[in-house]
Each structure stands twice: as C-alpha cells, then as structure tokens.
Amino acid sequence: MSTYNEDNRKVTTHRLIEMKQRREKIAMLTAYDYSMASIIDRAGMDVILVGDSASNVMAGNITTLPITLDQMIYHGKSVVKAVRRALVVVDLPFGTYQGNSKEALNSAIRVMKETHADCIKMEGGAEIRESIERVLCAGIPIMGHLGLTPQSINKFGTYAVRARDENEAKKLVEDAHLLEELGCFAIVLEKIPALLTKQVSEELAIPTISIGAGPYADGQVLVVHDMLGINKEFSPRFLRRYANLYETITEAVSHYIDDVKGQHFPNEQESY
Ligand code: KIV
Numbered sequence: 679m680s681t682y683n684e685d686n687r688k689v690t691t692h693r694l695i696e697m698k699q700r701r702e703k704i705a706m707l708t709a710y711d712y713s714m715a716s717i718i719d720r721a722g723m724d725v726i727l728v729g730d731s732a733s734n735v736m737a738g739n740i741t742t743l744p745i746t747l748d749q750m751i752y753h754g755k756s757v758v759k760a761v762r763r764a765l766v767v768v769d770l771p772f773g774t775y776q777g778n779s780k781e782a783l784n785s786a787i788r789v790m791k792e793t794h795a796d797c798i799k800m801e802g803g804a805e806i807r808e809s810i811e812r813v814l815c816a817g818i819p820i821m822g823h824l825g826l827t828p829q830s831i832n833k834f835g836t837y838a839v840r841a842r843d844e845n846e847a848k849k850l851v852e853d854a855h856l857l858e859e860l861g862c863f864a865i866v867l868e869k870i871p872a873l874l875t876k877q878v879s880e881e882l883a884i885p886t887i888s889i890g891a892g893p894y895a896d897g898q899v900l901v902v903h904d905m906l907g908i909n910k911e912f913s914p915r916f917l918r919r920y921a922n923l924y925e926t927i928t929e930a931v932s933h934y935i936d937d938v939k940g941q942h943f944p945n946e947q948e949s950y
Contacts, residue, residue, distance in 0.1 A: 689724050689765040691797060691819045691863035697724070697896070698885040704864075704897025706887055707905070709760075710736050710753045714902060716760035723764045725887075727799065727899060728754045730769040730829070735903040742828045743772045747785055754793030767821050768795040772829040775800055775809045782809030786818045799866065801827035803853025807860065814861045822857040824850050825891060826869035837914075839890075841870045854878045854886075866899060867891040869916070890916035 687693075697704055706725035709715035710732045718726055732753050733745035747770075754768040768789045775782035786798050797819035800806060813820055826840045834840070841847040850870065857865055864885045867875050872892025879886045879895050888895030900917065903909050907922040937943035 686763055688763055691765065694724070694765065694864055694885050694897075695883070698883070704885055704887060706897055706899035707902045708732075708899070709757050709902055712756045712760045715757040718902065719761045719764045724897070725899075726757060726761060726764040726766050728757050728766065728768045728793075728795065729799075729901065730771045731901050733771075735901060735909065741831055743832075745771045747771055747774050747788060751789060751792045754789060754795050758794045765797070766793075766795045767797050767799050768793055769799045775813075776802070776806055779808040779812040782806075783812045783816055786813045787816065790818055797821060797863070799823055801829045803849070803856055807856065810857070810860050810862065820862045821887075822854075822862040822865040823868065824853050824857070824865060824870075825867050828868075837869070839869050839871065841874055847871075847874050850874065851878060851881070854882060858882050858884050864897075867895060890914060 694704055704724050705722075706727055707718055707723055708727045708729040708731055709718050710728060715726055728750065730742040730745050730750060732749070733739045733742045736753070737745065737749070739745070750768060750771050754766070758766050770782070770785050770789065774785040782800075789795060789798055798813070799821040800810065800813075801823040803822070803824055810820055810822075826834070826837065831837070841850045847870075851874075854865055854867075862884065864887060865878075865882070866887045866889060867878065868888075869890040872894055875886060875888055875891040876894035885896035887897040887899050889899045904912055904917050905920050907919040907924055908927070910924050934943070
C-alpha cells in the first residue's frame with residue numbers, strides 16, 4: 679500500500695500547485711472504467727486521467743484520433759463514479775476544440791456537466807490559444823499537453839522524441855509559459871529531452887507532469903494498461919512495467935477453460 683496520501687481530502691488543482699511548492703511529486707495514471715478507477719483511487723493516486731488513449735487501449739484504434747466526445751463522456755462518467763479522492767481529468771478528443779473556440783467551450787461544458795469530472799486536458803500551445811481562453815473564462819480548469827501530442831501524430835509522422843532541435847525546444851518553452859499565463863493549472867510534457875523538462879519545470883510555477891520526459895518534472899503519468907503489462911506490444915524506453923498482467927490473465931483464463939472442459943468447475947460447493 680502507498681505510504682502517501684493518508685490525507686484523504688479530495689485533490690484539487692490548487693493542491694497540486696501546493697504539492698509542487700513543497701516538492702512533493704504528483705502521481706498520475708490513466709483509467710477508463712469504474713473498476714480500474716476504483717482500485718487506482720483507493721491506492722492513493724493524486725490524479726486520474728481519462729485519456730483519449732482509450733481510443734488505443736479500450737477501442738483498439740491505432741491512434742487517438744477516432745475517439746468521439748460521446749465516447750470520452752462515457753468513460754469519464756464511469757471513472758468519476760468510482761473516484762473519491764483523486765483529481766479527475768478528462769481529455770477533450772481530437773476535432774472538438776482545435777478549430778473553433780465556441781466548439782471548444784461547448785465540448786468542455788458537455789464534459790463537465792455530463793461526467794462531473796474536475797477538469798479537462800487539451801493538447802497544444804499558441805495554436806489553440808483562443809479555445810483555451812474561452813474555456814478558462816467559463817471557469818473550467820485546463821491541464822495543457824505539449825511535446826509529443828498524439829492528436830498531431832499525422833503531422834509529426836513519427837512517435838520519436840520531440841523538441842530535440844533548438845527551434846522546437848524554444849517554441850515548447852514559449853508555449854509552456856503561455857499556458858501558464860493563460861491560467862492552465864498544470865502541463866503534461868510528453869517524450870521530450872529530460873533537460874528541457876527540467877528547464878520548463880524550474881521556470882514555471884504550475885506543475886509539469888512527465889510521460890517519457892524524464893525525472894525532473896513535478897509528476898509522472900503512465901497509461902495504466904502499459905504499466906500493468908496488459909499490452910505486450912508497446913514497450914518504449916520510458917515505460918516501466920510494474921506487473922505482467924498479460925501473462926497472469928492468460929494463465930487464469932487458460933486454467934478456467936481447462937476446468938470447464940475437464941468438468942472441474944463448478945464443484946459441489948460452487949453449486950446450489
Ligand atoms: O491520453 C492519454 O493517455 C494521455 C497521456 C499519454 C498523458 O494523454
């Protein structure tokens with residue numbers, strides 16, 4: 679059991695900023711359903727992200743692009759019902775906020791009203807400035823997301839580390855400052871060099887959360903299916919596997935099949 683978080687008060691955006699101030703690292707994982715969210719929350723997680731990675735790990739799509747707002751709301755509602763303590767963040771999916779700030783506001787309001795989540799996450803910097811401003815004006819907290827932003831994978835054409843070159847690194851630092859100035863309460867930094875994460879994290883007062891962006895961020899996030907070893911195919915260098923559930927589940931399921939075929943299940947005690 680985690681030794682942290684004996685403080686059972688609900689985590690708020692304000693408390694995350696306080697955690698950064700006292701240098702307490704922020705632990706964040708994704709969840710997409712009631713049962714998993716319930717386990718993760720009771721274990722003491724600070725932040726649960728209903729990520730649009732649901733498109734990959736729940737729906738089997740190759741990218742995050744196909745998932746819809748209705749599908750994100752379905753996952754968001756299921757997670758929120760389970761969570762007592764963690765801050766719940768729901769991703770706005772591709773195509774629901776980038777082009778038009780009014781649409782961004784409508785999407786964010788739907789997420790907040792229908793899921794009862796605490797806040798939303800949006801990918802991008804200066805390009806989505808108007809959408810960020812409009813959503814924040816409605817009192818909806820935003821977590822930003824810079825670096826390898828998976829909704830732009832077709833523009834990048836590769837999942838390689840971002841912001842290795844000077845121009846891209848400079849833009850990322852400018853975007854991070856812009857997100858802070860606009861009023862975002864935290865920023866996910868995905869797959870960028872560790873020293874760039876260090877610079878951004880030191881320059882900003884709001885917390886940074888790393889995924890593949892090294893140890894200097896104020897917190898870390900992983901996709902729960904990846905860190906539990908449910909996915910066998912995905913093994914980037916940044917991923918640490920804390921369990922091998924693919925093998926565990928396969929073993930349990932094979933055992934069950936054998937028991938059914940061999941008429942060992944159910945036995946007398948398991949019957950009425
Ligand atoms: O959708 C997601 O899971 C994410 C994380 C990778 C940060 O955005």
